[in-house]
Amino acid sequence: MATEANSDEGGLVFHPMDQFIVQPLFGDGPVGMFTITNSTLWMALSVIAIIALMVLGTSGRSTIPGRIQSICELAYGFIYKMVEDVAGKDAVGFFPYVMTLFMFIVFANFLGLLPAAFTPTSHIAVTAVLALLVFVTVTVVGFVKHGLGFLGLFWVSSAPLPLRPVLALIEVISYFVRPVSHSIRLMGNMMAGHAVIKVFAAFAPMILLSTGLGLVVTPLSVIAIAAIYGLEILVAFIQAYVFTILTCVYLKDALHPAH
Amino acid sequence: MEGDIVQMGAYIGAGLACMGMGGSAIGVGNVAGNFLSGALRNPSAAAGQTATLFIGIAFAEALGIFSFLVALLLMFAV
Numbered sequence: 512m513a514t515e516a517n518s519d520e521g522g523l524v525f526h527p528m529d530q531f532i533v534q535p536l537f538g539d540g541p542v543g544m545f546t547i548t549n550s551t552l553w554m555a556l557s558v559i560a561i562i563a564l565m566v567l568g569t570s571g572r573s574t575i576p577g578r579i580q581s582i583c584e585l586a587y588g589f590i591y592k593m594v595e596d597v598a599g600k601d602a603v604g605f606f607p608y609v610m611t612l613f614m615f616i617v618f619a620n621f622l623g624l625l626p627a628a629f630t631p632t633s634h635i636a637v638t639a640v641l642a643l644l645v646f647v648t649v650t651v652v653g654f655v656k657h658g659l660g661f662l663g664l665f666w667v668s669s670a671p672l673p674l675r676p677v678l679a680l681i682e683v684i685s686y687f688v689r690p691v692s693h694s695i696r697l698m699g700n701m702m703a704g705h706a707v708i709k710v711f712a713a714f715a716p717m718i719l720l721s722t723g724l725g726l727v728v729t730p731l732s733v734i735a736i737a738a739i740y741g742l743e744i745l746v747a748f749i750q751a752y753v754f755t756i757l758t759c760v761y762l763k764d765a766l767h768p769a770h
Numbered sequence: 771m772e773g774d775i776v777q778m779g780a781y782i783g784a785g786l787a788c789m790g791m792g793g794s795a796i797g798v799g800n801v802a803g804n805f806l807s808g809a810l811r812n813p814s815a816a817a818g819q820t821a822t823l824f825i826g827i828a829f830a831e832a833l834g835i836f837s838f839l840v841a842l843l844l845m846f847a848v
Contacts (some may be wrong), residue, residue: 528846696835750825756825757825760825
């Protein structure tokens with residue numbers, strides 16, 4: 512499809528989906544299970560950035576926090592309060608997991624906004640693994656803590672008796688759709704935003720092709736890129752927040768399955 | 771103009787699937803608007819409910835993203 516768009520006369524200069532291609536970093540062989548790709552590179556970069564921020568920030572440990580230490584404390588306090596408020600006081604044991612998820616997603620999203628960067632979270636392969644891990648964790652925790660009582664999550668005891676089997680069916684379906692929507696939400700938002708930026712970026716050099724039309728299209732698309740980039744900064748944070756808070760909601764369901 | 775009728779159908783279907791995003795836009799607008807009208811009536815209680823706001827937006831948005839996914843599948847997978 513990319514070659515079609517390129518060969519068309521007056522078509523886009525590059526295809527907006529080209530930025531999502533996973534390529535090997537060294538050489539150009541096939542992408543196998545253990546090939547080091549640009550996706551690997553940017554995931555590693557976000558992990559290194561998180562380690563740098565947290566280790567640098569907490570190495571001083573002064574009573575009056577400096578700038579980097581304030582950021583660390585802000586992030587820590589933000590997630591800790593979220594776990595406590597949404598999932599309950601007995602869920603703070605899961606705080607390290609939730610914090611790791613949030614930091615990884617937020618850094619991958621923000622590093623992906625750099626020009627010429629690659630966004631690992633725009634790939635379903637990455638987000639599906641994150642979401643499936645949450646799903647498996649929540650299910651296992653539910654069954655370990657409550658045994659078969661965890662199935663009470665699907666049996667809405669506050670509803671009238673004839674309605675309960677119908678509701679149970681809906682609850683079971685919605686339970687199994689969770690990892691799907693959880694992963695696709697993050698991947699869809701990241702991918703759609705980056706694709707829109709690249710669509711406008713492809714229209715930006717229009718002034719080189721035709722001066723008359725270009726005088727209108729080029730400034731408009733440059734302004735649109737700036738505006739959508741601003742929106743994307745917001746979306747990058749909000750999607751990480753939403754992913755984390757939904758993890759907390761699912762954890763709450765596992766720890767307190769009764770309706 | 772070459773190509774076949776299957777590809778044409780896939781492209782038309784991808785365009786039609788985008789209408790689902792309008793539905794999710796209405797849903798997200800509903801959630802945010804109702805939150806704002808409630809928050810203006812009782813601003814002191816609003817701060818504690820922002821998490822609920824984002825959860826509501828996330829659920830409303832998920833269905834719009836499913837339509838985006840259908841469009842992507844039609845464009846690249848069919």
